[in-house]
Amino acid sequence: MSQTARLTVQRGAPGQAHAERYDVPFEPGQSVLDGLRWIRAHRDPSLAFRFSCINANACKECMMLLDGKVIYACTERLTDGEMRIEPLGNKALIRDLVTEIAPPDERL
Amino acid sequence: MIHLETDVAIIGAGGAGMAAAIAASEAGSRSILLDRSLIGRGGATVMAQMTVAAAVGEQTEDHWTHHLKDTLAAGRGLCDERLARLLCEEGVAAIRKLQEWKVGWAAEDGHLKQVQAPGHDRPRCVYVDFLNTGPAVSKTLRTQVIRHDLIRRVGDLYALDIVLRDGAAVGVLAVHLHTGEPVLVAAPSVVIATGGLTRLYRRNSASLNMGGDGYALALRAGASLIDMEFVQFFPIGHLAPRLIGMDPIMWDPFRYKLGGRLLNGNREEFTQKYGVADGGRYQITRDQATYAITKEVEAGRGSPAGGAYLSFEHVPEAELRKAFGPIIDKLAKNGIDLTKTAIEVAPIAHYHMGGVRVGTDMETEVANLYCAGEAVGGANGANRLSGNAITEALAFGFVAGRNAAVRAQAAGAVGDIAADAAEGLAMLQAKGRPDAPNSAALIAALQDLMQDYVGPFRTQEKLTHALAALRRMRGELGDTPFGTGAAYDAERLDWYDLRTMLTVAEAVTMAAIARTESRGAHQREDFPGQDAEWEVNQVIRLAGTGELTLERRPVIREPELEAAS
Numbered sequence: 001m002s003q004t005a006r007l008t009v010q011r012g013a014p015g016q017a018h019a020e021r022y023d024v025p026f027e028p029g030q031s032v033l034d035g036l037r038w039i040r041a042h043r044d045p046s047l048a049f050r051f052s053c054i055n056a057n058a059c060k061e062c063m064m065l066l067d068g069k070v071i072y073a074c075t076e077r078l079t080d081g082e083m084r085i086e087p088l089g090n091k092a093l094i095r096d097l098v099t100e101i102a103p104p105d106e107r108l
Numbered sequence: 109m110i111h112l113e114t115d116v117a118i119i120g121a122g123g124a125g126m127a128a129a130i131a132a133s134e135a136g137s138r139s140i141l142l143d144r145s146l147i148g149r150g151g152a153t154v155m156a157q158m159t160v161a162a163a164v165g166e167q168t169e170d171h172w173t174h175h176l177k178d179t180l181a182a183g184r185g186l187c188d189e190r191l192a193r194l195l196c197e198e199g200v201a202a203i204r205k206l207q208e209w210k211v212g213w214a215a216e217d218g219h220l221k222q223v224q225a226p227g228h229d230r231p232r233c234v235y236v237d238f239l240n241t242g243p244a245v246s247k248t249l250r251t252q253v254i255r256h257d258l259i260r261r262v263g264d265l266y267a268l269d270i271v272l273r274d275g276a277a278v279g280v281l282a283v284h285l286h287t288g289e290p291v292l293v294a295a296p297s298v299v300i301a302t303g304g305l306t307r308l309y310r311r312n313s314a315s316l317n318m319g320g321d322g323y324a325l326a327l328r329a330g331a332s333l334i335d336m337e338f339v340q341f342f343p344i345g346h347l348a349p350r351l352i353g354m355d356p357i358m359w360d361p362f363r364y365k366l367g368g369r370l371l372n373g374n375r376e377e378f379t380q381k382y383g384v385a386d387g388g389r390y391q392i393t394r395d396q397a398t399y400a401i402t403k404e405v406e407a408g409r410g411s412p413a414g415g416a417y418l419s420f421e422h423v424p425e426a427e428l429r430k431a432f433g434p435i436i437d438k439l440a441k442n443g444i445d446l447t448k449t450a451i452e453v454a455p456i457a458h459y460h461m462g463g464v465r466v467g468t469d470m471e472t473e474v475a476n477l478y479c480a481g482e483a484v485g486g487a488n489g490a491n492r493l494s495g496n497a498i499t500e501a502l503a504f505g506f507v508a509g510r511n512a513a514v515r516a517q518a519a520g521a522v523g524d525i526a527a528d529a530a531e532g533l534a535m536l537q538a539k540g541r542p543d544a545p546n547s548a549a550l551i552a553a554l555q556d557l558m559q560d561y562v563g564p565f566r567t568q569e570k571l572t573h574a575l576a577a578l579r580r581m582r583g584e585l586g587d588t589p590f591g592t593g594a595a596y597d598a599e600r601l602d603w604y605d606l607r608t609m610l611t612v613a614e615a616v617t618m619a620a621i622a623r624t625e626s627r628g629a630h631q632r633e634d635f636p637g638q639d640a641e642w643e644v645n646q647v648i649r650l651a652g653t654g655e656l657t658l659e660r661r662p663v664i665r666e667p668e669l670e671a672a673s
């Protein structure tokens with residue numbers, strides 16, 4: 001049975017951060033990453049977030065904040081109700097949910 | 109614009125790219141190891157879970173020639189025998205090297221444990237428990253890479269084009285994802301190590317970065333591709349319920365250990381209808397299982413999510429616990445209790461046999477342009493043995509890195525390449541399209557098309573429909589990138605990906621239309637059976653007009669091997 005997650009997502013470049021709301025239908029068991037990808041394909045393709053492996057929890061790129069707590073978007077499940085999604089607080093913001101997570105000696 | 113300069117530019121930091129960087133450094137050359145994702149995290153290597161094949165002869169006596177014989181048999185007459193030989197011969201040294209670097213291959217009684225995977229004539233596959241082979245290989249290589257001062261690692265750098273001067277590679281045009289800024293990496297030799305293309309399909313085991321970038325980079329540079337029609341589908345990819353934190357191909361090792369019954373939507377065994385009674389013992393080959401599941405679904409007897417059930421319900425709990433180890437707890441977190449529920453599985457795109465054409469030095473037809481890993485075509489012919497892919501990534505990576513270093517030392521610095529990259533730079537600086545369609549939805553549509561029309565079972569009708577649709581989509585995509593090119597512009601990134609994916613999808617489809625027979629991973633329902641006339645490779649190039657061209661080429665044999673067998 002389909003449920004609805006009410007996502008409040010931080011958008012924008014540094015200094016222009018604002019929140020946007022999206023209602024995301026989902027089947028129980030789906031991940032926050034599934035929800036964000038659904039938003040891109042159905043609502044707004046400009047939403048930026050990082051991920052690579054999608055299922056394996058191997059790349060560790062999809063870290064972000066859910067209700068203030070650090071999560072992997074690919075292993076955290078969507079829930080029927082309000083969810084606040086923000087970029088990591090302790091890393092430099094690039095845009096939307098993307099932050100500078102590469103080790104310092106692997107950056108340009 | 110940012111200018112970087114090095115001896116060897118390596119695109120892609122998976123197993124092949126990291127091995128290439130280490131080998132280049134050992135040969136005395138500097139390298140820039142760049143990746144669109146994080147170093148050692150973005151591709152298939154870190155996700156691999158199972159085994160790695162090499163004739164190290166620890167479990168039982170073995171020799172690389174036995175491994176080669178099995179590899180050639182799996183390739184159904186289409187392997188480039190020189191490359192297959194290199195894989196099997198150099199693979200042994202590569203696995204030993206990883207062992208020296210303490211990757212942690214499973215061992216018992218003073219020898220490495222080797223298991224026998226389907227298609228191998230003896231236990232040949234080493235692994236790291238439990239399901240940890242890829243992460244361990246990746247981490248071990250990364251640790252080595254970090255030790256080499258001659259290697260500079262740069263993540264979040266997306267390679268867009270090989271820069272050419274007088275027809276030879278002189279560097280890479282890339283975009284820095286975090287700023288949107290163009291980056292030129294000037295280098296007298298370049299290695300493409302970008303992995304495979306399985307992201308082209310809706311059901312896949314791919315990461316975001318596996319849309320076939322290296323194939324498109326090579327084509328645009330003037331190199332050719334081989335065997336593009338051969339996409340390997342893995343029959344029992346996880347389908348439902350949604351399983352998170354685990355790879356969709358995870359069920360295979362448990363089938364090796366425990367069997368597991370394949371059931372249709374009516375919960376009946378069905379593989380016997382397609383000629384192979386499985387009896388829960390995992391006797392059915394990958395192609396046969398893919399066929400049987402696909403046909404049951406087509407006949408309306410699929411599981412609710414459109415696949416088959418895989419059931420371990422008959423296996424006692426203690427045995428499950430012994431085989432699955434900590435995985436049982438991960439499954440429990442997903443609400444899956446194998447003693448009570450059957451999960452649903454379906455064929456998913458998993459590996460690509462085809463790829464860039466190279467010689468035994470890993471150089472492409474473009475001077476100073478090398479290729480390594482899954483991006484290379486030819487070694488595995490029409491089908492790949494399980495465990496050969498990581499061996500291929502490592503062995504070819506070491507060879508490519510070594511040769512690219514020697515070439516760089518001979519060729520010397522290339523100077524400023526901005527003028528050579530003018531065309532690509534202009535595209536990067538494009539303003540963007542105001543009326544752009546939803547880029548993420550376009551990618552999903554492409555994946556649906558490939559899954560439904562260029563999947564494991566093909567017909568003329570389906571394939572020609574796909575080709576026309578792909579060309580239409582190419583028109584829709586246009587020549588002007590979406591988005592603005594600002595910092596982490598997700599739409600522009602999709603546009604670059606679509607440009608690649610459409611070209612590569614077209615290459616796969618064209619080759620599949622032309623091959624009017626069934627062989628290995630390419631199965632034509634309208635041309636069942638292998639045809640001796642078709643024991644040839646197909647080679648694809650990008651013509652000056654922007655269209656792909658296809659030609660047949662005789663398979664490259666190794667005379668020495670023929671004589672020996």
Ligand SMILES: Cc1cc2nc3c(=O)[nH]c(=O)nc-3n(C[C@H](O)[C@H](O)[C@H](O)COP(=O)(O)OP(=O)(O)OC[C@H]3O[C@@H](n4cnc5c(N)ncnc54)[C@H](O)[C@@H]3O)c2cc1C
Pocket residue numbers: 119120121122123124125142143144145148149150151152153154155156157158159160161241242265266267268301302303304313314315317318321322355357458459480481482483494495496497498499501
């Ligand atoms: C889930 C899974 C399980 C597998 N299990 C096994 C197994 O058990 N045994 C086995 O032998 N094989 C296995 N394989 C296959 C094997 O893992 C791969 O074939 C092999 O790891 C490929 O290595 P590679 O270095 O060529 O490519 P990858 O490891 O895929 O690395 C390619 C890198 O290139 C980067 N890249 C791509 N495009 C660009 C670009 N435009 N610019 C910059 N960087 C780019 C990517 O981000 C990535 O980091 C598995 C594959 C998958 C997907």
Ligand code: FES
Pocket residue numbers: 051052053054055056057058059060061062063072073074075
């Ligand atoms: S997407 Fe790779 S760890 Fe989450």
